[in-house]
Amino acid sequence: MIQWVTTLKAALQAVMVAGLLVSVASCDGDARPFEEQIEAGDLNLQSISIAPPANSLVPLYIGSGQGIQLAINGLTFDNEPLLISPENRRWTSSNESVLTVSEGGYVIGRSPGTAFVSVRVGGSVANEALLINVSDTPLQGIARIAGSGDNNGVLQQALDPCLAVSFSAIGNFGGEDERPLENVEWSIDAASLAVDAEVFRAPNSAPGSTLLVGRTPTSAGGVAAISLTATVLANEDEGTPAFTSTRQLDVDNSLTSFSVSPKEANVLTGRSVRLTAPVTYSTNNGVNFATNGVAWSVAQGSQAVRVGTVGDDPGVVTAITNGTATVVATCGAFSDSAIITVAGNSGNLVFNRNADIILTLADPDFEGLEVAQGNEFFQENAVTDEANWASSDTSIVTVDNDGSDRGDIRAVGVGEATITAEFEGARIGITVIVE
Amino acid sequence: MRALLAILAFSFSFSAHSADRFYGEIHGAVGGIQHSELSFRPIEAHFSVGGYLWDHIGLDLNFAGPLEVGEDDDFTVQLESLTTLSLRFDSPPMDGLSAFMLFGVSRFSVSQRGVNSQGAARTVRENFQAGTFSIGLRQQLGATPLSLVGLYRLHYVDQPINIDSWALGLRAAWR
Numbered sequence: 354m355i356q357w358v359t360t361l362k363a364a365l366q367a368v369m370v371a372g373l374l375v376s377v378a379s380c381d382g383d384a385r386p387f388e389e390q391i392e393a394g395d396l397n398l399q400s401i402s403i404a405p406p407a408n409s410l411v412p413l414y415i416g417s418g419q420g421i422q423l424a425i426n427g428l429t430f431d432n433e434p435l436l437i438s439p440e441n442r443r444w445t446s447s448n449e450s451v452l453t454v455s456e457g458g459y460v461i462g463r464s465p466g467t468a469f470v471s472v473r474v475g476g477s478v479a480n481e482a483l484l485i486n487v488s489d490t491p492l493q494g495i496a497r498i499a500g501s502g503d504n505n506g507v508l509q510q511a512l513d514p515c516l517a518v519s520f521s522a523i524g525n526f527g528g529e530d531e532r533p534l535e536n537v538e539w540s541i542d543a544a545s546l547a548v549d550a551e552v553f554r555a556p557n558s559a560p561g562s563t564l565l566v567g568r569t570p571t572s573a574g575g576v577a578a579i580s581l582t583a584t585v586l587a588n589e590d591e592g593t594p595a596f597t598s599t600r601q602l603d604v605d606n607s608l609t610s611f612s613v614s615p616k617e618a619n620v621l622t623g624r625s626v627r628l629t630a631p632v633t634y635s636t637n638n639g640v641n642f643a644t645n646g647v648a649w650s651v652a653q654g655s656q657a658v659r660v661g662t663v664g665d666d667p668g669v670v671t672a673i674t675n676g677t678a679t680v681v682a683t684c685g686a687f688s689d690s691a692i693i694t695v696a697g698n699s700g701n702l703v704f705n706r707n708a709d710i711i712l713t714l715a716d717p718d719f720e721g722l723e724v725a726q727g728n729e730f731f732q733e734n735a736v737t738d739e740a741n742w743a744s745s746d747t748s749i750v751t752v753d754n755d756g757s758d759r760g761d762i763r764a765v766g767v768g769e770a771t772i773t774a775e776f777e778g779a780r781i782g783i784t785v786i787v788e
Numbered sequence: 789m790r791a792l793l794a795i796l797a798f799s800f801s802f803s804a805h806s807a808d809r810f811y812g813e814i815h816g817a818v819g820g821i822q823h824s825e826l827s828f829r830p831i832e833a834h835f836s837v838g839g840y841l842w843d844h845i846g847l848d849l850n851f852a853g854p855l856e857v858g859e860d861d862d863f864t865v866q867l868e869s870l871t872t873l874s875l876r877f878d879s880p881p882m883d884g885l886s887a888f889m890l891f892g893v894s895r896f897s898v899s900q901r902g903v904n905s906q907g908a909a910r911t912v913r914e915n916f917q918a919g920t921f922s923i924g925l926r927q928q929l930g931a932t933p934l935s936l937v938g939l940y941r942l943h944y945v946d947q948p949i950n951i952d953s954w955a956l957g958l959r960a961a962w963r
Contacts, residue, residue: 382916384949387865387900388824390912394862397905430906476902476912 385441389475397429401437401474403483406533408499408521408559414486414530415452415462423458423483425472443473451487462487488530491591495534495598496525498583500565511571511603512579513634515611515643515684517555517564517663522583522598535561538584545579548604549685552581553664555645566646566663567604569685577601607634611643611687613680619694620658620672623702623773623780628660628668628691630682644668647682654678656771656784657695659745673745673771674782701779702740705730709784710762710772712750717764717787724760724774724781736776746770750785809840813937815957821858821865821898823949828858828865834955844878848890852953863902867951868913870896872920872941884928884935894920894943898951918943918951926959935959 392398404424405413415421425442427435439458446454451466460470462485469482501519502509512518521533539552549568558564571578579602587595610633618626632643649662657676661669670680672695681690705723712719725734742754749768753761762772764787773782815834820827832852840846852870859865874892899913924939937959943951 380916380918380944380946382914382918382945382947384823384914384945384947386912386914387898387949390900390902390910391824391826391861391863393910394902394904399904399906430904476910 383443386443386473386475389442391475393475393477396427396435396437397431398427398435398437398475398477399430399432400428401472401477401479402426402428402481403470403472403479405483406559408501408519408533408562410523410531410533412484412486412529414488414526414532415460416532417462417464417487417489419535420459420461423454423460423470423472425458425474425479427474437474439472445471445473447471447482452485460485465489486530488526490526490530491593492524492534492585492588492596493527493593494525495583495585495596496523496531498581498598498600499523499533500600508600509602511605511607512565512567513605513636513641514570514608514687515566515568515630515632515646516634516641517566517643517646519558519562519564520581520583520600521559521562522585524585524596533559533561534583534585536585537561537563538586539563540582540584541565542580542582545581548578549648550579550604551663555664564645564664565602567602568646568648568683569604570606570608571603578603605634605636607636608684608687609633609635611682611684611689613682613689613691615691617692617694618670619696620670622672622674622695622782623775625669625671626693628670628680628682630668630684630689632684643684647684650681650683652679652681652690654693656745656769658693671780672782673773673780674784701726702736702774702776702781703727703730704774704781704783705735706783709786711786711788712762712764713788714764714767719762719764719785722760722762722772722783724776726776726779737774740774740776743773743775744770744785745773745782749787809846809961810838810963811959811961812837813957813959815937815939815955816855817852817941817953817955819858819867819951819953821867821949821951826860826863828860828863830854830858830866831856832867832870832953832955834870834953834957838876840878844880846876846878848872848874848876848892850874850894852896857901862904863900865898865900868897868899870894874920874922878926881928884930886926886928888922888924888926888939890920890922890941892920892922894918896943896951898949916943916945916947916951918945920944924955933961935961 404426425437425439427437444454448468451468454460467486471482472479522537524534552563582599585596614629620626630643630647631640645667649660658670658678660680678693723737727734742752744752749766749770751763752772769786771782813836817832819830819832834852836850838848850872854866857864857866872894874890876890878888879886897915901911903909920943922941927936937957941953
């Protein structure tokens, strides 16, 4: 009996100690630096530096609650620059009550003050820590409109035709505290349209910035062609009024050559091809690409393709249905075109019919169009209810994209449109003619 | 730490009536450190002291340090220092041979040295805390207080790095 009691005591002691060990056995440590060191070796990395956002100013200010994404620039032993992913790195803030920085290099201001941000990649420490000031001073006005073509304070006076230039509104927060503003509304006045100008947002551009393009040169001796205005709305929470600032710009008569590349392309239905617009200017050497700034359109065969224009995948031609199309790029008096031939389908999707669908307004409904994966239609491969259905022109024909009626078509106007079905990245189109 | 010491003192107070139950061990070990498709085999020296709370249940405190770096590609790796506290469970001996398992926690640091294309060396060093599991065999050497010990030791960290070792050593036991 005594032996059993003592054995039980021993077992209980073991459990107590085991529990203690388990409770403190939380794993800790980071193997990432070892992987990074190998990555650094593969990249032949000599040094790294922290890069603030492209349109940021020195000294760098942010507000409490405001965030900025930092990047890492690398330099190889061959003095080649590298862009190194900021994700999953050892970022540190010298004062986390002032600002914090995530493992992905995203800085958030916490309270007024200054702090240094540094980063380490595989044993390399950024050459210089980045000093960031956090301030809660409210906006006092728009100091100026800054452009990516400005050079050390010398403002760019004239734009090269069709070359999109980025502009930011620089806010004055008092003293040396100037920052690019994020909540800015951009506009150009009506007279600017005489030079075929546009302001537009581009994907991945800095918050609050805009792209401006002018296509028709200003007449010699004329007044400034474009009035670009930045407006910041009043902020009741911060008690700041609305602010506006305007910058005048001309468009140079500098365009010397203009073309579209490639001149011809064959594309499968549902697939895309990217056209570019190489140009040359008298104001600088070499070939530039005005792809983002030229006006793209489909001159012929609009049922076969669609083309993205400024602010929306410019120059990207998506094949909708079989046919030939002429895609035109225009820059003022200059224009060029490419012939796009659409043939076959994506290889992944197929309709249960090949012929065009012909409807009348008197008998507008068409049911039974189905789509399947594969090169030949089999009902067991149908993805009709999972596909995303769309019409190229809903004023001519509509298509249901909900529930069990997916793919049901209704004519609403006379003309020609394309119904497309998209599934897992593949797209197929069929022409619908309404008489 | 105070709680740990208190529990240890409390636990050993129950083992006063047991047989000779303290030991020291010295091991030579081949470590294994794998990450990023690289594999290193550094050589390590281990030293352990321990005691039994009861006949077959005890505590083990292990220290380790490097003897030789492991090499792969342009990199060398070594286990710079290691401390492990484990709870051990021994099987009853048969003809002097017994098996044992240890469950514990460990703290250690690993350093990796790389030489770049310009010949310059750069070292990264990381500290880890891990759960540790060991399994092995011990053979009593006749009537002496000495035993031969062989064991496999695995340190688990929730990271994409594997750290373990194979060790062979000698134990001396006393009351």
